[in-house]
Amino acid sequence: AQKITQTQPGMFVQEKEAVTLDCTYDTSDQSYGLFWYKQPSSGEMIFLIYQGSYDEQNATEGRYSLNFQKARKSANLVISASQLGDSAMYFCAMRPVPLNTGTASKLTFGTGTRLQVTL
Amino acid sequence: EPEVTQTPSHQVTQMGQEVILRCVPISNHLYFYWYRQILGQKVEFLVSFYNNEISEKSEIFDDQFSVERPDGSNFTLKIRSTKLEDSAMYFCASSRLRTDTQYFGPGTRLTVL
Numbered sequence: 001a002q003k004i005t006q007t008q009p010g011m012f013v014q015e016k017e018a019v020t021l022d023c024t025y026d027t028s029d030q031s032y033g034l035f036w037y038k039q040p041s042s043g044e045m046i047f048l049i050y051q052g053s054y055d056e057q058n059a060t061e062g063r064y065s066l067n068f069q070k071a072r073k074s075a076n077l078v079i080s081a082s083q084l085g086d087s088a089m090y091f092c093a094m095r096p097v098p099l100n101t102g103t104a105s106k107l108t109f110g111t112g113t114r115l116q117v118t119l
Numbered sequence: 120e121p122e123v124t125q126t127p128s129h130q131v132t133q134m135g136q137e138v139i140l141r142c143v144p145i146s147n148h149l150y151f152y153w154y155r156q157i158l159g160q161k162v163e164f165l166v167s168f169y170n171n172e173i174s175e176k177s178e179i180f181d182d183q184f185s186v187e188r189p190d191g192s193n194f195t196l197k198i199r200s201t202k203l204e205d206s207a208m209y210f211c212a213s214s215r216l217r218t219d220t221q222y223f224g225p226g227t228r229l230t231v232l
Binding site: 033035038044045046047050076093095099106110 | 150162167175208212217220221222223224226227
């Protein structure tokens with residue numbers, strides 16, 4: 001079984017500052033993927049960034065980067081130069097890489113962190 | 120940019136009624152999923168679908184739920200007899216390959232009265 005823990009229910013950050021959202025995970029799978037999704041108040045789930053468990057370099061996508069520390073089982077999201085539009089709920093998620101090629105691979109989500117960007 | 124679409128955006132129904140939630144996954148995707156999110160809670164997996172059959176389902180996905188891909192584009196979730204506790208946001212997602220990123224639709228907010 002997989003488990004995602006997000007210990008920060010809410011975070012505040014000033015506009016243009018960087019912020020780190022924490023995510024730790026637990027899994028017995030050798031191969032897995034880690035994801036961050038953004039959920040604005042409108043409700044949709046927007047994919048932000050992906051990190052594979054065997055990727056040696058931390059993933060980056062524009063202002064988003066993933067601080068992956070495999071030994072610590074953490075996959076923190078770093079948002080640089082925060083913008084007002086970054087205010088949203090952020091979910092960390094993971095999925096295994098199934099051995100069976102015909103098996104779809106479900107995502108397990110954390111409880112989320114609500115980020116509020118202030119002026 | 121291709122995206123997952125879902126209809127309706129909001130559905131209100133009476134307890135005990137059947138509802139069908141519709142999704143059009145991204146066209147070249149092969150793996151399909153339904154998730155739900157009860158208000159204020161985390162997103163929970165319901166079911167995955169590949170090659171016209173259920174690949175995996177959660178404990179939530181009991182006999183009241185069913186999924187279908189009736190044609191080459193639609194993917195539906197049916198709840199046969201809705202309960203109050205089925206009130207939630209239901210998300211459809213799809214991925215091209217089993218290990219690819221899952222892209223989510225905008226969700227259908229189901230309210231059971």
